[in-house]
Amino acid sequence: MKNTQIELQIKVPNQTRYLSLIGRISEELAAQLQNYNGDREALANHINVVLTEALVNAIRHANADNPDEEVEIRITVTDEELVLQVFDHGRGFDLDSITHTVKETQDELEDHGRGLYIMRSLMDSVDYYPVEGGNVLEMHKQFR
Amino acid sequence: MNLKLEDNGQVVLVQVKEERLDAHNSEQLKKELGRLFEEGKTRVVVDLKEVRFIDSSGLGALVSGFKNASSRQAGLKLSSLQSQVKSMFELTRLHRVFDIYTTVDEALEAF
Numbered sequence: 001m002k003n004t005q006i007e008l009q010i011k012v013p014n015q016t017r018y019l020s021l022i023g024r025i026s027e028e029l030a031a032q033l034q035n036y037n038g039d040r041e042a043l044a045n046h047i048n049v050v051l052t053e054a055l056v057n058a059i060r061h062a063n064a065d066n067p068d069e070e071v072e073i074r075i076t077v078t079d080e081e082l083v084l085q086v087f088d089h090g091r092g093f094d095l096d097s098i099t100h101t102v103k104e105t106q107d108e109l110e111d112h113g114r115g116l117y118i119m120r121s122l123m124d125s126v127d128y129y130p131v132e133g134g135n136v137l138e139m140h141k142q143f144r
Numbered sequence: 145m146n147l148k149l150e151d152n153g154q155v156v157l158v159q160v161k162e163e164r165l166d167a168h169n170s171e172q173l174k175k176e177l178g179r180l181f182e183e184g185k186t187r188v189v190v191d192l193k194e195v196r197f198i199d200s201s202g203l204g205a206l207v208s209g210f211k212n213a214s215s216r217q218a219g220l221k222l223s224s225l226q227s228q229v230k231s232m233f234e235l236t237r238l239h240r241v242f243d244i245y246t247t248v249d250e251a252l253e254a255f
Contacts, residue, residue: 110207113200115199
């Protein structure tokens with residue numbers, strides 16, 4: 001049985017102006033992770049980045065930039081792992097349609113599409129699936 | 145977004161006076177870089193000294209500027225990346241694409 005240490009639920013309007021607030025909260029949270037022995041400063045930045053990317057996907061793609069919508073963030077810390085969930089109430093999106101592999105040559109440089117690559121690189125798993133009233137983007141990071 | 149521009153006649157220095165370069169503000173940087181190259185500027189340095197955090201949108205704005213510069217035979221160089229910002233360039237391998245300098249002076253002299 002996983003022992004939950006911290007569970008945070010935050011709702012913000014569907015607007016990118018709230019990215020920095022969520023980023024600050026997530027970095028503070030990284031300082032509270034008792035079971036993480038790695039580089040906490042790096043982890044704080046990684047949580048900030050992946051939550052920012054997930055929120056932007058929800059705001060722009062799922063909720064189609066509707067400022068009257070809202071997004072919900074749920075952060076769960078257990079003895080073993082960190083779980084980040086971002087809920088939207090929108091039509092959803094195909095994760096793979098917003099992905100591209102990282103290109104190394106200048107000819108193939110793209111302005112967009114690095115968000116999911118960043119999330120998948122920094123987290124152990126990234127999934128997106130429908131729930132009642134919307135969808136959730138869920139990421140896991142083990143502490144081992 | 146708070147951007148400070150200095151043009152010494154040879155090079156335009158764009159200082160990003162923000163702690164975060166993300167999806168909320170990066171479009172303005174993208175537009176500003178586009179405007180500079182459209183005006184015919186050929187040498188631009190973007191100083192990221194104050195930027196502590198960058199996301200894929202921030203990286204995308206700089207990539208857009210880089211492509212804009214390259215298509216016009218102009219140059220875009222970056223300076224003063226903080227460690228967490230540098231790590232995002234490395235993760236996405238964009239450090240191989242951009243000319244990145246430790247200080248503004250080094251970037252200016254490199255032109």
